Structures are given as C-alpha cells and as structure tokens.
Amino acid sequence: MSDKVYVGVDLGGTNIKIGICDKQGNLLHTYEGPTGVEQGPEAVLNRIAEYVKQIVSDSPFEWEQVAGVGAGVAGFIDIQNGTVLFAPNLKWKDVAVKRELEQRLGLPVALDNDANVAALGEAWSGAGAGLKNIVVYTLGTGVGGGIIIDGKIYQGFRGMAGELGHIKVVPDLEAIQCGCGQLGCVESVSSATGIVRMAKDAVERGETTTLSLNENITAKDVFNAAKDGDEVAMRIVKRAAYYLGKSMAAVAVVLNPQRFVIGGGVSRAGDILFEEIRKVYAQNVPEAFTQGVDIVPAKLGNDAGVVGAAGLNLR
C-alpha cells in the first residue's frame, strides 16, 4: 500500500491554489486557476472539485491515496460544520463547503480560516517543523495569527482564537481606531496599513524624511528608507516592532510557545524588524520566557496556506 497524500486548497478571491503534500508536509504538486467569484458559490465549488481531480490525475498518485482535502478561506468559518459563514472577498454567506465538496469528491473535507491554516503549514513543514507549540503572526494588510498547541490549531470557543492583530497594546492616548472597532490594536500600527499611515502622518507633519519625495508610500519603501539610514523611517519601523514585541510578550505568558513565527509581506523586512522585535520581547517577559524561545521568519511564504490546508486532514 502506497503512502497517503494530502490535498490542500487555498481559496482566494482571485485564484484557487491547490497542492498535494506527502505526510511530511512537502509540497509535491501545485496547480493554480481562476476562482471566478462572479459566477457564484456553486460554480466555484464545481471548479475546486474539477481542479482537485485534475491535479491528482496529473500526479503520480492514485485517487485512493488521497487521505482528504482541506481548504483555507479568508473569513468567518463554522469549523465544525465546515461552513463559510461570511467571506467578504468571495462574497459568500452560509456556504456549506465541506458538505458540497464531500459530495463532489467522495473524500473527507475540512475547512478553516486562512490565518489558521497558514500557521498549521508553518508548524508542519515550515519554520516550526518538529515543534509542538508555536504561534504564527502574518503581517500583511492586517495582522493575522494562528496558534498551534500540541501540533493542532487551537480554535477557542467559536473558532476565533488567534486573532493576534487585535491584542491591544498601544496606550489610549496614542491609539487610533482599528478596523475591529477597538482602540490601540497591534494591527493598527504593525500591519502594512499601519506602517504606511505612520509614514504619511510624518510626511504631513513636515518631518525631514526621504519618504516625503514619494507620492505613493508602501511599507516596503519605509523599510528601505530605514535601511538607508532615514531616521524617521527607522523610528516607524521601531514603533511597529515595539508593539509586535509587546503583543508577543502578552501571548508568551499565556501560552508559552516555543517559537514565534512571523510571515506575510511585512516580515520580508528582515533583520531590521526582527532584531527590534526580539529585543522588545525580551524586555517585556519574565526571563524564563526567553530561554529556549525564539522569534523567526516564516519559511513557506505563499505556500503556507495550501500546505496548512492539506494538513487539516492529518490525524
């Protein structure tokens, strides 16, 4: 009998990415095609089933080897029932993905949100491979997160655990409102959006920075300027890192993870960001929480979603 393989589906608003992993979490085959959101859920589900059958038949594996199909979706998910409650980028409400795909494929299907599956991917074969307890931050437009305890995604009461971006760390007097409605969330300063906002504010205040020459500032511009010695940009990077480090210190004393993994576009800033985060983290936890604990960049990049989705069927 040949080894089992695991199929992962990263269901995005523009593209559907599908991958086959072996039981070590190595991504062996991938396929990407358009989502076609405008055609509605029924057509998208048909397309996913088609893509899955196609990728398996194009691979050296037999259909019987597929242990199951996992899917990651950005949005609110009823994980137990495998239903997408609300996914803004797909314009979906109450879509029973698990039931519909199981009917089409005759395989077990599992569903979770994109941040959780990315965390599982990193825990399986990425920057947290071999570790049982890790916490993954994804720094992009927002700050996403996933918690892996004993090798499994920690869901919490209603599947909402791991919303790390909404840890409130900014003091009220300096805080701005977050997309979630609260004041002072780490997402409001440490996401790409937060970094760009701080840069624009500095330019508007007339501070001396090379960023003022830039019409359309991105987070990457801020990191590049900081690396080139721009003091204003450096201050912004340090502020973003400071609140990330503070939020990790808060997480550490509750969950005691062995490793914090940071992925997403902003994490590509590299040492300039990580060194500061590590320093602030160490300054804000009791010493025992620094021993054997590290903060490292994610490894799987854009593949984390598809690998983690495949991992949902690991038992």
Ligand SMILES: [Zn+2]
């Ligand atoms: Zn928030």
